[in-house]
Amino acid sequence: MSQPATVFDRALARRRLSRALAAGHPDFLLQRAAADLEERLSAVLRRFPVAVDLATALPVADAVLRPRCERLLRLSEVESGDCDVVGDLEALPLAPESLDLAVSLLALQGVNDLPGTLIQIRRSLRPDGLFMGCLLAGRTLQELRQVLIEAEVAVSGGASPRIAPFADLRDLGSLLQRAGFALPVVDSELVTVRYGDMFGLMRDLRAMGWANALGSRRSVGLRRDVLMKAAALYTERHADTDGRVRASFELVWLSGWAPHESQQKPLRPGSAKTRLADALGVAERRAAGEEPGRE
Numbered sequence: 427m428s429q430p431a432t433v434f435d436r437a438l439a440r441r442r443l444s445r446a447l448a449a450g451h452p453d454f455l456l457q458r459a460a461a462d463l464e465e466r467l468s469a470v471l472r473r474f475p476v477a478v479d480l481a482t483a484l485p486v487a488d489a490v491l492r493p494r495c496e497r498l499l500r501l502s503e504v505e506s507g508d509c510d511v512v513g514d515l516e517a518l519p520l521a522p523e524s525l526d527l528a529v530s531l532l533a534l535q536g537v538n539d540l541p542g543t544l545i546q547i548r549r550s551l552r553p554d555g556l557f558m559g560c561l562l563a564g565r566t567l568q569e570l571r572q573v574l575i576e577a578e579v580a581v582s583g584g585a586s587p588r589i590a591p592f593a594d595l596r597d598l599g600s601l602l603q604r605a606g607f608a609l610p611v612v613d614s615e616l617v618t619v620r621y622g623d624m625f626g627l628m629r630d631l632r633a634m635g636w637a638n639a640l641g642s643r644r645s646v647g648l649r650r651d652v653l654m655k656a657a658a659l660y661t662e663r664h665a666d667t668d669g670r671v672r673a674s675f676e677l678v679w680l681s682g683w684a685p686h687e688s689q690q691k692p693l694r695p696g697s698a699k700t701r702l703a704d705a706l707g708v709a710e711r712r713a714a715g716e717e718p719g720r721e
Contacts, residue, residue, distance in 0.1 A: 432641050433538050433591065439639040443483060444504040446635035453484050455675060458617060459531040459560045460486040462679065466558060467494060474527035474556070480547070481515050481533035483635070495527060515543050520550035528557045535561040535592060544605035554686035557607065563592045563678035565616060569664045570627065570673065577656035578648070586644045598680055607682025608689050614678040620670045624660040627673045
């Protein structure tokens with residue numbers, strides 16, 4: 427079995443997250459994700475005996491989860507005073523079928539082996555247990571990615587990776603199915619955050635611990651002339667009429683259930699007892715060449 431590609435330097439990412447938490451991690455995107463979680467869980471009319479928050483950087487989901495569960499555990503990838511367990515998302519310290527609900531907000535985009543992590547989450551859920559995860563995906567930071575590459579090529583004649591690759595929406599749906607989740611659902615929302623300039627965005631990324639942690643990154647930072655060129659391109663292409671610039675964050679929600687016999691299952695082809703035309707109250711029209719009375 428092949429090993430997953432090492433895209434991220436996870437030890438570096440954990441050190442940066444630890445410093446961000448100590449300095450006061452900005453929570454505006456996490457608060458947005460927590461509000462979305464509240465809305466999504468409101469449609470699930472049940473309580474969960476044991477729930478776990480998987481590596482959400484701040485305890486923003488606590489107020490949403492505690493009224494819905496009897497026991498809530500918080501797992502963090504770094505030492506933190508408000509977590510119950512310190513663990514690795516790629517090697518989860520969770521027993522099989524020990525949970526009824528697993529939630530993760532804006533953490534899973536930083537793992538090297540997302541398929542393996544999803545499989546571990548599914549195995550940790552009891553039958554009919556629920557997983558809900560929010561992570562950054564494809565269109566996130568598309569403006570910054572574009573101008574950094576273009577500026578570095580124009581000034582120095584080449585470019586190195588500066589922005590993490592984010593999974594595509596369609597790929598994430600396939601990963602849920604491969605992990606064995608039943609009734610998988612994937613949807614996304616593009617959130618736009620405005621800044622005074624490109625440097626304000628970059629300061630926020632560093633403050634959230636999201637600076638470049640790619641394993642293939644260069645050991646030296648961007649040159650000043652490259653940064654100034656990128657900032658000029660950003661303002662030229664992505665500024666509103668008031669001069670503030672836009673930054674995109676695509677929040678993708680994944681949800682799925684551990685299989686259970688009580689869950690709905692698709693009907694077998696040809697097993698329907700009512701024709702669609704009868705249900706809609708319209709005349710049935712057959713395709714050209716189809717024999718009358720043929721099912």
